[in-house]
Amino acid sequence: MNTENLSQQLDTEHEPRNVLDRVIVKLGNALSLLFLFTVAISFYEVLMRYVFNDPTIWVHETASFLGACLFVFGGIYALATNKHVRVVLIYDAVSDRTRQYLNIFHHIMGLIFAGLLTYAAYQMTESAVFSPFGDVHFETSGSAWNPPFPAYVKIMILLTMCVMFIQFALHLIQEILGLRKS
Template sequence: MKDTIHPPVTDNSEEPRNALDRLIYKLGNALSLLFVFTVAISFYEVLMRYVFNAPTIWVHETASFLGGCLFVFGGIYAMSINKHVRVVLIYDMVSDRTRRWLNVFHHVMGLIFSSLLSWAAYQMVQDSWFSPFGEIRLETSGSAWNPAFPALVKGMIFLTLSIMFVQFLLHLIQEINGLRKRKDV
């Protein structure tokens, strides 16, 4: 009898798999509106620069910051709906059981990958958020406007990589539980 309450973990649907994935999915859909805002302020800059000959000092850096943060968030968003990178040529040719083992391998490698990148991102955050004497001093862009966007982007990278580590861990646990259920049935 097919389990209708808990679909197979290898299901390729775009449904989030756990509470964290559902939260990321909902937050990502809300944050996607910031792309519209980025286009709007970019249009404003073009209008101000070429029509009124009064360019802004803030639009380019703000648009770059928002775009960078949204693209970084896109990694955990894609993982939350099972749309991450996969070699489907091999994945689609193997049995369901082999797919489950490939998923386990993928999640273990993802844990290693995200933990190492999280550590590197932590080092970047430490350098960009604190002075050599330990005081909080956010790295700035060095432009005329000089916002702290470089430090904030590095913080966003660290945060999303840390969340990705947790996602890989949760997905690995779900995959292992799926393998155990199949053996028990």
């Protein structure tokens, strides 16, 4: 295989595989601008604290919240672009047919993993959003500002895990259909 064909194969490997993946990639590219916002507010905090001796109470928690949400979103983005971690030493050494079987195994294990994490995230989110008596009461940070960011991060984890479960199911179906065609 020449270098140009390898380059084309790698480009297509990292393309979104379905509509959900394409939406995730577009959303992820837009959300990545929040990293710039996080840097800007962190710079603002440094300026306020060390130049004007007037620190904020909201920047650290906001930056941490945004970073956590973007980190969680990165999981479904990596899956959508097929840039997740895999053992390439084995994967690259086998035939295309064996790779398809490895992909099916990967998607089945991923589906189980995402299903279990979705269940755990649901339990975690339920306790972060509802009081023991069933009233809606968002978990807060407990700081002087006390935003409900812990509850929001847990909701984000739950939503992301639900999407990842669907992604693994769609990828598994596509891989099985691809196996039948070959």
